[in-house]
Amino acid sequence: xxxxxxxxxxxxxxxxxxxxxxxxxxxxxxxxxxxxxxxxxxxxxxxxxxxxxxxxxxxxxxxxxxxxxxxxxxxxxxxxxxxxxxxxxxxxxxxxxxxxxxxxxxxxxxxxxxxxxxxxxxxxxxxxxxxxxx
Numbered sequence: 001x002x003x004x005x006x007x008x009x010x011x012x013x014x015x016x017x018x019x020x021x022x023x024x025x026x027x028x029x030x031x032x033x034x035x036x037x038x039x040x041x042x043x044x045x046x047x048x049x050x051x052x053x054x055x056x057x058x059x060x061x062x063x064x065x066x067x068x069x070x071x072x073x074x075x076x077x078x079x080x081x082x083x084x085x086x087x088x089x090x091x092x093x094x095x096x097x098x099x100x101x102x103x104x105x106x107x108x109x110x111x112x113x114x115x116x117x118x119x120x121x122x123x124x125x126x127x128x129x130x131x132x133x134x
Contacts, residue, residue: 001079001080001081001082001088001128002081002082002083003049003080003081004050004078004079004080004081004107005051005079005081005111005127005129006044006050006051006052006053006079006129007052007053007075007077007079007086008050008053008054008055008075008076008077008079008127009021009052009053009054009055009073009074009075009076009077010055010067010068010074010075010076010105011054011055011056011073012056012068012073012125013018013056013069013104014032014041014042014043014054016051017043017054017056017073018043018054021045021052021054022045025045025047025052026047027045027046027047028045029044030041030044030045031043031044031109032044032047033108033109034058035106035107035108035110036058037105037106038062038063038075038107039054039057039058039059039061039062039063039064039065040055040056040057040058040062040063040064040108041055041058042054042055042056042108042109044108044109050128053079053108053109055076057091063134064076065072071114076125077115077124077125077126077127078125078126078127079113079126079127079128079129080125080129081129081130081131082128082129082130083087083130084130085104085112085113085114085128085129085130086104088128089104089114089128092116092128096120097116097117097120098116098117098119098120099114099115099116099117100114100115100116100117101114101115104128104130106132107129108129110131110132111129111130111132112129112130112131112132113127113128113129113130114127115127115128116128
């Protein structure tokens, strides 16, 4: 794993949270997008090398809605940049980690992604991300 790529924060209202984080971090949202397959709308902010991804549920049955219902708004996941997501997934599987998908999926911000189940990662939802070559 190369570096922390971003920290994901689950929010009820992307517009309100975006305004709050723009003030807090003294920067602006540089990108928003919907990832329909994950049931989420995202907004990204960056300050220096650090990125924050705000996540709002698109429906009541999305993973983000379920997370907020159970735990409230707050840190949802930590994402690590990897050079070869397929190789890293194989390595983690061989180490006994449980992955939430068998193949990387298209994610936000032009990335391929795969999540590591929190039960096998000390209670933390870990996301692997690799830049997509498109």
